[in-house]
Amino acid sequence: MTGVFQSVAVADEQPFSPRSVPTRADRAFRVVSTTAAMISLLIVVLTLVFLVDKSRPAYRQSGVIGFFTKSTWVPGSGKFGVLGLAENTMLISLVALCVGVPMSIGMAVFINEYAPNRVRQVITSAIDLLAALPSLLFGIWGKVALEGSITKMAAWLNGHLSVLPFLRLVSGHAAKGVLTGSTFQAGIVVGIMIIPLVTSVSRDVMAQVPREQCEGALALGGTRWGMVRDVILPFGRSGIVGGVLLGMGRALGETIAIYLIVSEVVAVNTHVLTTGSGSIASWIVTNFDGTSPLGRAGLIAAGLTLFLITFFVNVVAQFVVKRTGRFS
């Protein structure tokens, strides 16, 4: 027996591996593409370093804690506080998620399970196109074309659901001027803007459900909605959550559409239907022109805050999506 083993061991040579001996050209090729890859890494690190470095004067003036707990913006005396801006940014994203997420999941289910072939092509093209259109168009459409409907919709919501504190108006009844330029209006437009992203992530995840399971559900007599509800959505849950977070990251960073739509305020405004909102990003665009070096530092500090928030949201999102599968 031992003899047999020995002879096998002798016969077993290492398989020839062409990759183990790179030529000089190969090595050069590796160096080039590695360098390219490192540049992305460098950009991220440099962004962080520069933002931290250039925003220090603002923190020094207003104190790090004060910067995050106050809602003021007086560049002249260096009083900065992003609480209101951050809160309004978050609220716009939340409204956007309320609009965008049901639509996106609906679209993903519609495209993957419901739509006949022809309709599917129309819908996927429409959604891809929605992703390609510039945010300027969303912004100006949301401001001009949507203004009337938004006023009515806000009045309707306020009339029916004013039990909820955030749907109350600050003062009195619904007058026309009060209901535009609000978190609600911006949120709806941003919600439409995130539909393509959330839809495509959810679709990818839902397409990974083992087909036998879906067919099994149908074969057991389940309806199509039963299959979606009990097989597809539970299977894709964490992927969908990741997609929603990615959409939130996008919504948080949206600038120009929000800039065009809302009337900017620094203060905290939890009444989503009333005028006065804003986001960190649009605040930077509004205020950067002709500001003092100190004011600039304040804006950079606000940008850093935004960067950290979106970075965090995106990292969590990618982690969650990656756990479900391919979307690395």
Add this chain to the structure above:
Amino acid sequence: MTTTDGAPPTQPVPVIVDEPRIIDDGPRRRPRFTREGLTDMVSAFLTGAAGAGIVRTALGWHGYLGTGIWWYIIFLVAYYLLQRDGASTEVGLDRVVTVVIWSAGVLVVAVLAWMLIFLVVRGAPRLSPGFFTHDMSKTGPLDPGGGVRAAIVGSAEQVGLATVVVVPLAILTAVYLHELKGRWSTLVRFAVNALAGVPSIVAGLIVYTVWVVGGHGPSGAAGSAALAILMLPFVTRSAEEVLRTVPDPLREASLALGSPQWRVVVQVVLPTALAGLTTSAILGVALGIGETAPLILTTSYSNATVTNPFHGPQSSLAYFVYTYVLEPSKTQNQRGYSALLVLVILVLVLFVLARYIGGRSRRKLRRSR
């Protein structure tokens, strides 16, 4: 002997079954839309109309939006009840969800159509050949005339410059990530993803801080740098997706023939993926051309046509739109709408081009398999 369901014989007994009746047609799909279904839908629709109408008159509403929302809600409830009585709760729910999902699809297409029609109605009247051949240097803000020449030149140069930098870099990075699978892949992929999440305004802010305020002043090239930061992760990620579609046997075959890895990549993988890579590059350009926020911080604005992107403020289509579209006077905001229409048409052309190339290559790949 016949067997009955549910009581199988304990021992294998030879079973004589009746001559099987031959079913001459295959499994039949039940029609989704029966006459009863249609009747139910129509009557639910009418119920909704009646219900909403009654509430409307009773409460003295004026708007149509609220009535419409109530109409839809009552319609869904009535449809559900009718279907439930016809079949079962589960079936009723299924039908209602089908209706809701279809209406969501219609809504998305309708919103898109609304946006495009809105833009065409506002922007088309002022479009003329002169709009493309004039800039704003000799036209006062309130005068008619003027055009987007400066903006088009600026956009072309800024996006072009960014593309020239980004596309090779992105493809090399994608090669590193998917072909070399180097030691740093995980970290680089993380960085690329993180970069993809960077808000456009932050990309603008970083160039503004480092370059514009750092003593070089605003210029088209600064805008290109900001655009490049935004386009890089986008193109890298889609390029990596494209490389993933290249079948592995192609790589293995050429490695087995003894070619070094760089030749495999340059002569086999990249040519196979060429169309897909072109698509991702075009979509990257479409992304860059529509970006506004970073340009506001980096390029500033100029009325005259500036051909040198490395020196002094330069206009761009997005900035042009941003400058004019919210102005109160009609001559000014119409100019903005027209420029936005030009921008959207450009994006649409790029989009269709990308789809065409991408679709053709996908067909080719499928045939080669």
